[in-house]
Amino acid sequence: MTTPATPDPSLPPVADAPPAPPTATVATFDTYGAAQRAVDYLSDNGFPVEKVTIVGRDLRIVENVLGRLTVTRAAGAGLLSGAWLGLFIGLLLGIFSDNGWLVVLFAGILIGAAWGAIFGAVAHAMTGGRRDFTSTRRLEAAQYSVNVVADQADEARQLLTRMTWRQANP
Numbered sequence: 064m065t066t067p068a069t070p071d072p073s074l075p076p077v078a079d080a081p082p083a084p085p086t087a088t089v090a091t092f093d094t095y096g097a098a099q100r101a102v103d104y105l106s107d108n109g110f111p112v113e114k115v116t117i118v119g120r121d122l123r124i125v126e127n128v129l130g131r132l133t134v135t136r137a138a139g140a141g142l143l144s145g146a147w148l149g150l151f152i153g154l155l156l157g158i159f160s161d162n163g164w165l166v167v168l169f170a171g172i173l174i175g176a177a178w179g180a181i182f183g184a185v186a187h188a189m190t191g192g193r194r195d196f197t198s199t200r201r202l203e204a205a206q207y208s209v210n211v212v213a214d215q216a217d218e219a220r221q222l223l224t225r226m227t228w229r230q231a232n233p
Contacts, residue, residue, distance in 0.1 A: 086116065087216035090209045090223050095119070098207035104226045105219060114212040115219070119204030129197045136197075137187030138180045145179015146172050 092098040098117045106112045130136075153171025157164035211219040 085213045086210040087213045088208045089211050089216050089219045092207045092209070093205075095204070095207050098209055101209050101223055101226065105222055108222050110219060110222060111215070114215055116210045118208045118210055119202075119206070120208060121205035123203055123205070124200055125203050126198045126200045129199065132187065132195050132197050134184050134187050138184035141183020141186075142176045142180035145182070146176040148179065149173065149175020 090098075090101055092101065095117070102112055102115055102117065105115060149171040150168070151171075152175065153168035156171060157167045160167050209219075209223075
């Protein structure tokens, strides 16, 4: 048997969150867009949507590989991000310059780009060949359930049944 942890007296007390009201699933959809349209339909018909939640089920991470990452590409990406940082710093310093603010701006961009390229190339080279690709990640769900506070679930079901009937019979 474990004993509960004693709270740290130096920290302020944490109030317990009130329990969430029970909900019921009124519809299930294959896409998030369809679940959004259902909630929008409920809203358009005066249903109190603050009592609605959209719950994604069977979550997974999908990573799309975009291409190979080489030292040259890493240096190029570093060059661009360094140039943006240099532009920002050049603008800040240029504000306080009496004359030649354009020179300060371009110097900031060039110095930032050079350092960015160096750091990008070195950082990639230090990975030792691990993860030599670029990618994007996104979180997806297999299904999206529209849940409503239990005491208003029947009303929501009736409205969504009308929505599906209207879509099937234009």
